[in-house]
Amino acid sequence: MANKLKEYLSDPFLKQLYSEVRSAGKIQSISIDLTHTCNIRCAGCYYFNDNMDVGHPTADEETFDSFLQQEKERGTNFITIVGGEPSLKPNRMRKIVKGFKASVSTNGLKKIPMDGLEENLSIGVSVWGDHETDMRLRGDGRLDIFSKALKNYKDDPRAFWYFTAIPGYADQIEPVVEKCVENGNHVLFNFYGDLETLGNEMDHRRGFQETRKAIDKVIERFPGKIFMTSYLSKVVSTGKLYDQSWGYDVCTSFSTNNPVNYKRMQNGNPFAPDFRAYNADLKTTRRCCTGVDRDCSSCFDVWQHFSWVMLNMKKHLGSKQEFTNWLTTMYMFYLINRLIDFEKGSKNIAEIHNRQTPNENYAASQLLEAIDV
Numbered sequence: 001m002a003n004k005l006k007e008y009l010s011d012p013f014l015k016q017l018y019s020e021v022r023s024a025g026k027i028q029s030i031s032i033d034l035t036h037t038c039n040i041r042c043a044g045c046y047y048f049n050d051n052m053d054v055g056h057p058t059a060d061e062e063t064f065d066s067f068l069q070q071e072k073e074r075g076t077n078f079i080t081i082v083g084g085e086p087s088l089k090p091n092r093m094r095k096i097v098k099g100f101k102a103s104v105s106t107n108g109l110k111k112i113p114m115d116g117l118e119e120n121l122s123i124g125v126s127v128w129g130d131h132e133t134d135m136r137l138r139g140d141g142r143l144d145i146f147s148k149a150l151k152n153y154k155d156d157p158r159a160f161w162y163f164t165a166i167p168g169y170a171d172q173i174e175p176v177v178e179k180c181v182e183n184g185n186h187v188l189f190n191f192y193g194d195l196e197t198l199g200n201e202m203d204h205r206r207g208f209q210e211t212r213k214a215i216d217k218v219i220e221r222f223p224g225k226i227f228m229t230s231y232l233s234k235v236v237s238t239g240k241l242y243d244q245s246w247g248y249d250v251c252t253s254f255s256t257n258n259p260v261n262y263k264r265m266q267n268g269n270p271f272a273p274d275f276r277a278y279n280a281d282l283k284t285t286r287r288c289c290t291g292v293d294r295d296c297s298s299c300f301d302v303w304q305h306f307s308w309v310m311l312n313m314k315k316h317l318g319s320k321q322e323f324t325n326w327l328t329t330m331y332m333f334y335l336i337n338r339l340i341d342f343e344k345g346s347k348n349i350a351e352i353h354n355r356q357t358p359n360e361n362y363a364a365s366q367l368l369e370a371i372d373v
């Protein structure tokens, strides 16, 4: 293993990425629901679909403060803030970023203020499609959340778009990304799991082949602005990583203090040993951030898949390209979450895309267009 690493790291670009990630040190993360309430209701929200708000009211201030202290003492240094809608609790975010690096997911409707939140915070702003689709699925047919979010996060260096790609709406990817990039932001993709069985265009069982093609196209157009690599897009959307298929048995991010997961911890597959997904009461944990007992086959959450790749380095040592796939995934995670210098690191994004294996679908379609078939 050491010899292979040495060989791959003789490439100066890979060596640079590797040393940046190494120098960030050990990341010990948790996820917390900052609040159990939200100001909208999206179609297929896993939080409310899985009743994660029920029985776990938002912690009071005293509990919140002592929780942060306990986690500090436990060695936690990175917090993923979800919910509910975290922008409803900016003061609590201010307390978090004083002691931890953090990443927050927001629906974008209410701006997360700058004051006291300039540092240590990465903001993922959700969008689910073009204005019409987004309004229908998230805005109850009348609220144009995408427009409001564009305005709220114009040129905001903390923000990136967290674009949930819906399998039947691949044609919306390019125009939406164009708007996000024009707005001065980067873009990461997530893939829609049809928890409410809405079917048709929303049905994840129809596959994400067209979605992947569209993502590869925007990578070609905006190479410095897209956080999602071709490799990760394929892993998330196909659920395949070498000999493994995505699901509970291989998932690496679940609450390791919750008895429901003790059996999983014995099966030999890697996992994050200190990870916990806290409910809004900050006393109890649930199976994982995205579910209590949801069917894992509908889980396309990109963060969990990042972790799946990152904790399976050994599988990626077979060739320089495979190692590149692993390292660039790792690097993007660190970069998006500002665990390394963002300004310096973002200059590497275009070259990272350059180092991916070309996607056979997009490359083939380009070739066919070129020869006019």
Ligand code: SF4
Residues within 6 Å of the ligand: 038, 039, 040, 041, 042, 045, 046, 047, 048, 083, 084, 085, 106, 107
């Ligand atoms: S904004 Fe988030 S928490 Fe609120 S309903 Fe939508 S997906 Fe759920």
Ligand code: SF4
Residues within 6 Å of the ligand: 247, 248, 251, 252, 253, 254, 287, 288, 289, 290, 291, 294, 295, 296, 299, 301, 304
């Ligand atoms: S829902 Fe996703 S994150 Fe949760 S245990 Fe299943 S695969 Fe893992």
